[in-house]
Amino acid sequence: MAVSGRKAPQKFASSMSRGSGEDFEIFCQPCDRDDIRLPAFGFCVDCEEHLCESCFNHHKRAKPLRHHTLLDKHNMPQSLQVSSQPDPHALPGDLTKPCSTHKKEMIKFYCHSHNALLCSVCVTLKHQSTACHVDYIPDISGNIVNSKEYRKIIKEIDDMIGIFQDTAGDLKKMTEKSNASLTKVLAEIKKFRKEINQRLDAMENEVENAASSLKKGNDQRLKTAQATCEDVIKDLQESSDSIKQLNTSNKEDTLFMELKTAEQLIKENENKISQLTTHQDVKEYHFQPNLDISTLLENEKSLGTLTTKPLKPPVNVSVKIKSKQFSHQGEFTVRTSQDEEECWITGMILLTSDILIAADYANKSIKMININSCSIIDQLKLDTSPWDVTTVSNDKLAVTQPYQNEIQFVSLTSNRLKRKNTIKVEGKCYGIYCYKGQLIVVFNAPAKLQIIDLKGKVLKSVTKNTNREDIFSDPEYVTASSSSIYVSDSGKHAVIQLNWQGEVTGTYSVLGDAAGLAMLADGSFFLSNYVDGICNIQNISSDCTRGEVVLKDLKKPFAICWCETNKTLYISSITLDASVDNFVQVYKLS
Template sequence: MAAFGRKACQKFPSSMYIGSGEDFEIFCQPCDRDDIRLSAFCFCVDCEEHLCESCFNHHKRAKPSRHHTLLDKHNMPKSLQVSSQPDPHALPGGLTKPCSTHKKEMIKFYCHGHNALLCSVCVTLNHQSATCHVDYIPDISGNTVNSNEYSKIIIEIDTMTGIFKDTARNLKKMTEKSNASFKDVLAEIKKFRKEINQRLDAMEKEAENAAKSLKKDNDQRLKTAQATCDDVTKDLQESSDTIKQLNTSKEADKLFMELKNAEQLLKENERKISQLTTAGDVKEYHFELNLDISTLFENKKSLGTLTTKALKPQINVPAKLQSKQFSYQGKVNARTSQDEERCWITGMTLPTSDILVAADCKNESIKMININSYSIIDQLQLHTNPWNVTTVSKDKLAVTLPVSKEIQFVSFSSNRLKKTHTVKVEAECNGIYCYKEQLIMLFQSPAKLQITDLKGKVLKSITKNTNKEDIFSQPMHVTASSSSIYVSDNKKKAVIQLNWQGEVTGTHSVLGAPAGLAMLADGSFFLSDYHEDICKIQNISSDCTRGEVVLKDLKRPFAICWCEANKTLYISSFTENASVANFVQVYKMS
């Protein structure tokens, strides 16, 4: 390949034809823009440019251009091309949002690994690793309109909007109560002032000023919290309106991007909810008079003491239960030729919408099930009986091994399960659930709940309530949301709701034997009751105040697992009857 060296070069007309061998050579147009003259090696039909060998190799590797049509040296045009026609590969109409990092580029790709909207420059520079799964938005946005994701985001936006509106109303009531208490304090001060002589004028002034100073600080905190609620409500409403409009107009590309932006907005504002519970430590005023002054005020230097009591806004996610109808879809045979015992599926998890992983306690193994074909695609033998399994990340599971007092971590990829490492725990652990890289684990003796990091470091251990009473008796299964942790307790015949600080915030009593739990996107959860006289599945509200039976007359339902994407519920059974225990029942919600 001949190189003509670095020099300033003139701009050529739209077409310059090659002459004889002594005239000039077709050159690489991208390099020419950097004043480097290199011979052309091929021609890109999509870009309408001649490329040198180096640019050709980069063109084949880069995600945005790897599918472009390339012509070799023998078939490429024999003239320099400068396009004067409209680009036949122009971006679809929906891809018109500029990249926040590269202002001149349009967003047109999505990275599943980083959950990020990207332009072609972002892809080239930062998303070429093996962990990135980048797709062209028009290739994956076709089913976005009226999709499950659309419905989920709208529900979450409506729910969060309701939370902030309710919080704003609570803040207004707190302001009124705070102001009323302020007036009462001033009245008490003046009443007390009238009972003593004029020598207390200075002290009265000092007390009033102290109260007003507290109120000024109080009002500023309330104003800030109120402004936060108003701003978030406005942003959420605008996002909701935009999403609904794009869904109605079926602008899939824009809708896809707005849904992803809405996910980030929801995550950002979720943190603000917990921050509002402190609401700047809003105060209620009380005045405590100095009794000594009433008899001998000469020896005292103050009229009384101002005290405060924090008023915290009550922030509750609305408890909504919509009637849910299920239809039976069939059953999955969980027994394999390796099994020596009947199955007892004590725990299940869904690492993807296509894969169900079940812990088979009796056969000391976990099993990977393809839920589309209802077939077992892998089985991993363990050295002791597993109890429960939870998804830790997109390629990692955690399994409880009560007998050996361990958590077994398992990787899964290419439809294969593989043991990685174990973490020792202090007692026999059965129930487990992973939420945002924190493991919530249940222990039987003593009955308690622990929250640890993924290395087993204990972050919080919960056993007793504020009255020093045992919270748990026989905890079975656990699940969690951003605001609450839910534990099914067999002996207490109840589901116990706690906040992340370990305080009991609610309970839901049942008549039989509560076991499996499964969280829904609307904040409610399913509970299985395997008592032989009850055998049902309930849907319980997020505040544990209401429950609705959605499935009954089952065969001792034990572990349950919910697939939000497919609206499907998977149920195992606790029974000696092998013809039932060896199967996972499948129900779809309509």
């Protein structure tokens, strides 16, 4: 662990020169109180004092001091700490912010390598590696007031406040528009229901009118039949009465004629009875519901479907991308003596601001690279070619292996890569990104996106849009934010934006093949884009409505990686030219 420091302030010169003849810039403070001047051998973080070798060893043995945190002379602060006479410019008394991990400890150190504020316990447990550059905060905080860093951070905060204010305004406007559309939907539903009611009423009236007409016909026929029967009954009754009277009075000639007339009357009315009793127009009616309507009501669960389309925020707000200017900072090699082929770096991810993990497709390996020293720390050979890599935690990676249909987990311990467990997946997996403990993976055989937990359970699978059309053609890489998932698809020459429900919410088309993706803190993202005559890096807005070329005339850029801390972009290439493919290019945002 490298520790830088500064000279002791002049105000302590008199106290440092007393005691023995030899004058040490950093000396043992407990011995100095007894007028003994001995060189500092280490530092006690808890006592906040530099110690000579004897006092340092005593700290290790004495029971009350056994749990104090000690730093040796290589790691101790390089300026004298005198608690009784604080330096008003250093102000160690300001170090009163508790550590988020160790609640009883105060933050006193800063690790440049991990961009982390640390307490003494953090330093002891996790940041004593030679790869860590740790400083005592009072040693490096001088001249921070009104500094360039101060002005830069304040400007970035103001810019971010403006973005969020604009975003809040946009969301309010879009929500109001959404609510207005829902009010319109409710009115349309009522109108649709009214139209249905009117049509059903008309159909009911048709049936009622038909039934009334039939009933009227029945009543008319009945009235006619009843009149006929009454007339026949009257005629027959009169004939019967007459015959009976003639029979009583013994009028034989008249009775004979009346009987013959009655015979004729009976024959005539027999035909009338036959006509009345065999009439086919009198029927019993039953209702048979319309089967189409019955089936419709039985099967359909709603009057209709609510369809959606994304609302685009106004063009003049936070979706605007600030123009970005990059300068080339050089390159570093990714080739090792173990490599049998020229490198094809198809995936990159930053473990810390100075440690990069690269997936070398051609050499079937994962490489750990120290960016500061431009050295390859470790290389892990795999059974088949990896494509992409993502961090699952501080000490765990996930690597896609398309030709084995699996995801390989890799652990990181003491700057060493080690294979762990694997999970099988449903197809050839390529791009991968871990977001809040979930793996987002894209496949090209078949073309799809899946969200998978760390045990391999598929939480969501996305292949088609609401029109049952294929969303993807040849997806390669994926990244995500809290609201959206972005997939680069070289087959469709586009970046496809989806929400976490798997619905397409935006598309950004490019002329070439869409490849590597890298998310920025402002919600926009970088895309590497290549085709004959067009090889560039674009910065695309979070809603996929706008893009800007920030680097052009590159040599077929492929995988990309962005360091938010150092504002640095790392780019690999696949050109079949060893002088290009064996290196990663470094560009810094001005």
